[in-house]
Amino acid sequence: MVTLKQLAKELNVSISTVSKALNNSEEIGEDTVRRVKELAELYNYKPNKVALSLKSNKTKTIGVIIPNILNRFLAKVLFGIEREANKNGYNIITCISNESLEKEKESLQLLANGSVDGFILSVAAETQIKNEIEHFKKTISQGLPIVMFDRVAHDVLCDKVIVDDFDATYDATKSLILEKRKKIAFISNINDLSVGKLRERGYNKVILENSHLEPLVLKITKKDDHQKKIKSFFKKNKGIDAVIAADTSSGIISINTAINLGLKVPKDISIIGFASKSDSNHTIPKLTTIRQHAKEIGENAAQLLISRMHFATKNDDIKTKIIKTTLVKNKSTL
Amino acid sequence: MVTLKQLAKELNVSISTVSKALNNSEEIGEDTVRRVKELAELYNYKPNKVALSLKSNKTKTIGVIIPNILNRFLAKVLFGIEREANKNGYNIITCISNESLEKEKESLQLLANGSVDGFILSVAAETQIKNEIEHFKKTISQGLPIVMFDRVAHDVLCDKVIVDDFDATYDATKSLILEKRKKIAFISNINDLSVGKLRERGYNKVILENSHLEPLVLKITKKDDHQKKIKSFFKKNKGIDAVIAADTSSGIISINTAINLGLKVPKDISIIGFASKSDSNHTIPKLTTIRQHAKEIGENAAQLLISRMHFATKNDDIKTKIIKTTLVKNKSTL
DNA sequence: GTGAAAGCGCTAACAC
DNA sequence: GTGTTAGCGCTTTCAC
Numbered sequence: 001m002v003t004l005k006q007l008a009k010e011l012n013v014s015i016s017t018v019s020k021a022l023n024n025s026e027e028i029g030e031d032t033v034r035r036v037k038e039l040a041e042l043y044n045y046k047p048n049k050v051a052l053s054l055k056s057n058k059t060k061t062i063g064v065i066i067p068n069i070l071n072r073f074l075a076k077v078l079f080g081i082e083r084e085a086n087k088n089g090y091n092i093i094t095c096i097s098n099e100s101l102e103k104e105k106e107s108l109q110l111l112a113n114g115s116v117d118g119f120i121l122s123v124a125a126e127t128q129i130k131n132e133i134e135h136f137k138k139t140i141s142q143g144l145p146i147v148m149f150d151r152v153a154h155d156v157l158c159d160k161v162i163v164d165d166f167d168a169t170y171d172a173t174k175s176l177i178l179e180k181r182k183k184i185a186f187i188s189n190i191n192d193l194s195v196g197k198l199r200e201r202g203y204n205k206v207i208l209e210n211s212h213l214e215p216l217v218l219k220i221t222k223k224d225d226h227q228k229k230i231k232s233f234f235k236k237n238k239g240i241d242a243v244i245a246a247d248t249s250s251g252i253i254s255i256n257t258a259i260n261l262g263l264k265v266p267k268d269i270s271i272i273g274f275a276s277k278s279d280s281n282h283t284i285p286k287l288t289t290i291r292q293h294a295k296e297i298g299e300n301a302a303q304l305l306i307s308r309m310h311f312a313t314k315n316d317d318i319k320t321k322i323i324k325t326t327l328v329k330n331k332s333t334l
Numbered sequence: 335m336v337t338l339k340q341l342a343k344e345l346n347v348s349i350s351t352v353s354k355a356l357n358n359s360e361e362i363g364e365d366t367v368r369r370v371k372e373l374a375e376l377y378n379y380k381p382n383k384v385a386l387s388l389k390s391n392k393t394k395t396i397g398v399i400i401p402n403i404l405n406r407f408l409a410k411v412l413f414g415i416e417r418e419a420n421k422n423g424y425n426i427i428t429c430i431s432n433e434s435l436e437k438e439k440e441s442l443q444l445l446a447n448g449s450v451d452g453f454i455l456s457v458a459a460e461t462q463i464k465n466e467i468e469h470f471k472k473t474i475s476q477g478l479p480i481v482m483f484d485r486v487a488h489d490v491l492c493d494k495v496i497v498d499d500f501d502a503t504y505d506a507t508k509s510l511i512l513e514k515r516k517k518i519a520f521i522s523n524i525n526d527l528s529v530g531k532l533r534e535r536g537y538n539k540v541i542l543e544n545s546h547l548e549p550l551v552l553k554i555t556k557k558d559d560h561q562k563k564i565k566s567f568f569k570k571n572k573g574i575d576a577v578i579a580a581d582t583s584s585g586i587i588s589i590n591t592a593i594n595l596g597l598k599v600p601k602d603i604s605i606i607g608f609a610s611k612s613d614s615n616h617t618i619p620k621l622t623t624i625r626q627h628a629k630e631i632g633e634n635a636a637q638l639l640i641s642r643m644h645f646a647t648k649n650d651d652i653k654t655k656i657i658k659t660t661l662v663k664n665k666s667t668l
Numbered sequence: 669g670t671g672a673a674a675g676c677g678c679t680a681a682c683a684c
Numbered sequence: 685g686t687g688t689t690a691g692c693g694c695t696t697t698c699a700c
Contacts, residue, residue, distance in 0.1 A: 354680090
């Protein structure tokens, strides 16, 4: 990489002259400015990012900690974050916690050495299970702002971007009642997560409000054979005529299992799942989905973080932004 | 963040003493070392990454440019890269080119200002279509090594990690002949990509070698309605008894479409697709898949880059590593 | 209009 | 055994 020093030497001027010329300082003579800029252009000079960071004590970099990159929703949020960050001149350093508390702590620690100006993260499953939050608090107290999205730690004072999980599931379940469904099941593969619990509660509320309904819940764990579990659940509970799936896989597998068991979708059974557009294209009929607007969540998280970093506002105006889901009717419901 | 300066002041010693003590220099007295370390511990001192980078002219950061983070394969490669990089003390800055040449160029340029020590990337679709490679060459000539994976630009001299796309498709297609399939179709949604073309060629070779077979190829573009295209293809070409799908979506949709049309899978029709394990779980029967070992690809790419950065080897020992696929037999084939 | 010098945080060669 | 100094690349204040 070419440095100011080299340009200065070649032009027989001082380093500061070159610096000023390139930054369009009024001080420098028109002629000099032109000469400097030409040479800089020629050598494809770019100010060294590291030096700028050291000087300004800002890295223009955001640390993003994602529990699982293979999760479409999380990947899409990452996409949104990246785009919004880029738009504002920020890069993102991505760490994948792989749902592990240890890795999450490590990443936070490692990047808190001046590598990033702040964090955007979704809490790892293990962290939510063990309910640990000290590492978040410590990071914040070091002066590095955090924005949490989707899976958040409520007891940590920081900006958050979440989905209206409770309402979304409540509304979706109610829509099944409007279809005259009588035996509505809730299937979840994310019961450990805060969002999974919220979704279950939304479902339960509808059940409680409608005395003719019985709760019918299947909780699947990562170790289970997802397909088998759902199949035997369907077989054991004859007459299920609707499913709310808390996660994408459960939705897709439910629809396929129903078809496999000879049921007509949506005539015999309606299925609604949290999923993205491309996921809903992977079934026939297409899955009616609760869309979480992942990209928007990412964009909002980035905006929140960036404005907090710019204005270093006080702790007392913590924001929680709720991104409303949309129920997209496809062919798996009436 | 605490700095050496502050520690030095508080301990009434010089900055360099503190630095040496923390780096276990022999020069410093046992007692001093202990005092320094205690205070550093207390204040949770971490050497400023930016200052270290400026000094060493190394950022210990890898720039990763991914065309599309929603692609499971690419996401999984990213996962592999991140893990291997972390293991070696590197962080990754992720840029998403979104298949755009412009964004790819931009990311490369932007990070070549000292933000990263090297790049790992998969070439954007637009770049492959327009066959542009100057930006890669320029980056390399600036002293920043590049490792390309999966979608590579063959004319760029750099390390590469690829999949045996041709052989994999060839072998998979042959396996369908062993099942006595007579009308084998090739369906692809990635025909613009280098890998898509290789896969088609592997399929074509088998067709050519077996005179009783006719080529039957469906190329889908991003704008098409994927489900409709495949459905009408099946209807128009009665009697298709096997499908090789070049991409995950085509595989999954093929299987569902076949079932939807009343065919028995795999009795009436066999289907093989490039896909990951979790994808293959999303169909009933489970999709027989060509696994690309994405994580391994990522790990290899990271290793290649890191060793090149460490040993700054000459241009004359460029490596291309081929990660062999595995055909995983599931229930969508006999 | 141009240049010298300080300083961001750190390491390391070189005094003492 | 400890301290001084220079320097990584840059910006910016202050001299001239």
